Amino acid sequence: MNENRRTILEMLAAGKIDAEEAERLIAALEKEPSADPPGKGNEPRAKEAPKYIHVVVNEENPKGDNPTKANIRVPIQLLRAGVRLGSLIPAQAQFHVNAALREKGVMFDLSQIKPENLEKLIENLDDITLDIGQKNKNVKVRIFCE
Amino acid sequence: MIPMVAQLQVRDWQNREFHLWIPLAIFWILLLPVAILIAPLILLACLFQRMNPFRVLPAFWEVLSALKGTHVEFDHPKSSALIHIF
Numbered sequence: 379m380n381e382n383r384r385t386i387l388e389m390l391a392a393g394k395i396d397a398e399e400a401e402r403l404i405a406a407l408e409k410e411p412s413a414d415p416p417g418k419g420n421e422p423r424a425k426e427a428p429k430y431i432h433v434v435v436n437e438e439n440p441k442g443d444n445p446t447k448a449n450i451r452v453p454i455q456l457l458r459a460g461v462r463l464g465s466l467i468p469a470q471a472q473f474h475v476n477a478a479l480r481e482k483g484v485m486f487d488l489s490q491i492k493p494e495n496l497e498k499l500i501e502n503l504d505d506i507t508l509d510i511g512q513k514n515k516n517v518k519v520r521i522f523c524e
Numbered sequence: 525m526i527p528m529v530a531q532l533q534v535r536d537w538q539n540r541e542f543h544l545w546i547p548l549a550i551f552w553i554l555l556l557p558v559a560i561l562i563a564p565l566i567l568l569a570c571l572f573q574r575m576n577p578f579r580v581l582p583a584f585w586e587v588l589s590a591l592k593g594t595h596v597e598f599d600h601p602k603s604s605a606l607i608h609i610f
Contacts, residue, residue, distance in 0.1 A: 429593075430593065446598075446599065446600050446601070447597075447598070447599040448597065448598050448599070449595070449596075449597040449599075450595070450596050450597070451593070451594065451595040451596075452594055453590050453591075453592065453593045453594060455589075455590040456587065456590035456591060456594065458590070459583065459586040459587040459589075459590045460587060462583050462586065463580075463583040463584065463586070463587055466575060466576075466579055466580055466583055468573050468574065468575060471573075
């Protein structure tokens with residue numbers, strides 16, 4: 379029983395309010411949203427905004443000994459700042475960067491990186507695991523936000 | 525807040541390990557006069573490239589501030605490296 383309900387019942391017991399008034403007050407109380415912090419009851423807890431993006435690479439050889447690992451954690455704020463800085467790059471420079479990327483086989487357009495696209499990507503990026511099978515190695519890449 | 529300390533840890537193929545704590549605060553203090561000296565050049569470069577320097581400089585500052593918490597770690601059987609920015 380919460381504090382407000384108890385107070386109403388005490389007022390009713392003390393004769394300060396009648397039964398009808400008490401019923402009305404309790405009904406009004408039930409309409410109010412719960413003051414309890416989220417996560418205590420059965421309500422689903424609101425998802426916290428992620429702060430970091432993790433990229434974990436595990437490369438295992440068939441023997442299973444001495445695996446190569448890479449663990450990279452980048453603040454999402456850094457990605458946002460980078461995208462914002464990238465949007466300031468003049469169109470001519472973007473053209474040269476895109477051409478250089480294309481030469482290396484990376485089909486990517488710098489002008490398509492926009493802050494709103496990044497937000498969507500972060501929203502939808504929960505946990506991705508990629509298995510990259512090579513000749514003698516098994517490479518696992520896990521990308522997730524925390 | 526810009527990062528103040530960086531941790532660098534390197535292990536080479538002979539299994540020698542270097543562990544360094546780099547006080548970035550000192551680096552920023554040393555860099556400040558240089559930044560002031562080259563500020564007119566940056567301004568000219570921005571004008572030449574038709575970029576607004578009052579948007580570019582805050583964007584650079586934002587990138588610098590956001591570096592805090594970056595962690596890069598590579599572990600290979602023969603060598604390893606770790607960089608953490610505080």
